[in-house]
Amino acid sequence: MAEDLVLDTAIRDWVLIPLSVVMVLIGILRYFVSKLMRSFQVPDHKIVKEGQVIVRARNLRAAANFIPPKSFRSRRVYFSNEENGLLFVPKGQAQNAQAQMFSDPNMAMDMMKKNLSMIIPQTLTFAWVNFFFSGFVAAKIPFPLTQRFRSMLQNGIDLSTVDVSYVSSRSWYFLNLFGLRGLFSLILGEENGLTGAMFIRYLGPEDSKCVWVMDRYAAVVITGISKNISKQVTMKLEYHP
């Protein structure tokens, strides 16, 4: 079972490298196409305000120790007040985020466009790989694997005795799919790292509502500017006169 197969260097030259190059090029192409196709989304008042409220509430929580207790309390009430607190989301509405996301036509279109722009090149490339590069051993994985991986990695190879480390080009395709994300973020800036991520969660209002709920129930214990600040400063002035 552990024969050493010698792989033709031609495989490396004509399969592995071209496949990687093609995937990189397709990624770059997709990036530019998405840039062209991006529609200018008119920012919604409510969403902008929500975002800012969250930032402000987060600042309040983070720096709560730096303001007097009275001001902190008044701000906390302002945010989490039962009647008109900015962060207060009555129980019924909190579940709406998901539904709202799908019903809002702009957002739905945007999501669809993003998904499509990823799915189509992936499908095409996969089909291309299957058509041209199937039926032979493409590479050897440097570490040993169990037999379970055979069906996954050796798809075109119909010999059951070949070591599982010898994989077909389909697995090389998948490897590239997930691995080139880092390369893209290097070349293209942080904009496009989305090569292989199949399950991108659309970070929209859904997340912000979660943050709201968290902020609302955050138990914050503060004591205002530390009572010991005078002592601390005294010590500082003593040691560094």
Added chain:
Amino acid sequence: MVSETEETQLNSLENQVDNGGGGAWEYLCLVRKLKVRRSEKVFKYGLSILNDPKKRSALGPEEWTLYEQVAIAALDCQCLDVTKDCIKVLQKKFPESKRVGRLNGMLLEAKGSWSEAEKAYSSLLEDNSLDQVIHKRRVAMAKAQGNISEAIELLNKYLEIFMADHDAWRELADIYVSLQMYKQAAFCYEELILSQPTVPLYHLAYADVLYTLGGLENLQTAKKYYASTIDLTGGKNTRALFGICLCSSAIAQVSKGRNREDKESPELQSLAATALEKDYKQRAAGKLGLLTSALRSMKF
């Protein structure tokens, strides 16, 4: 806020350019990045680059940003013709651009035609009602016309939506202090401290406002904030040292009749006084006499 390293870098570049060594473009880029207001220099050096066609073409696409930068600097230096030319060039290149529209509005402002500028800004806001810069320009216009109450109103409305914009909070605090509305100014400074708790400037300003408000509780809190300013600046802030001495003497006066809660304050005070004396000895030895007599009169 500009950090110290950035400030030294800026100053050294400025010196270099002033004395004839090259680097004007880097200087302009740095000014743009740090958003400092050095309009005269920007105007001088920017214009010299723009008037030289070779240097201009060497900039490539950055040329237009330079046009914008020089236009704004020219407005500051009241050279409206230069601004008009720059805007014309930009408009030819980018018709229908909001940024150019904003420059037009600023030009109208500089000429003093407030109503036309207001019209220009409102039309820009119609297209995009969430344009932060235009909102802020309207506030600036109200302030420039002397209509402070309207400026406050506009700024408050702006902050209702964009409440995480700390520059706006800072502006509002300044306006309130200028109108002596110290309670509201204190609120704004609290917001600033919340968003940037490690900037000693805000602690100091907040302490000043609290000290001005007066009252035992405020004085005690002010003392704490002066102390935190000293903490954050490593003891170098003269104003905070003075603040501590003044606060302690004011607290002593206010609580003369009541039972004094003797904290560690006497130590803090004497240390602050010593630090002040040392500072004056180093930097302004002539005024040391004044200082010692003032400190003595503040004795508790």
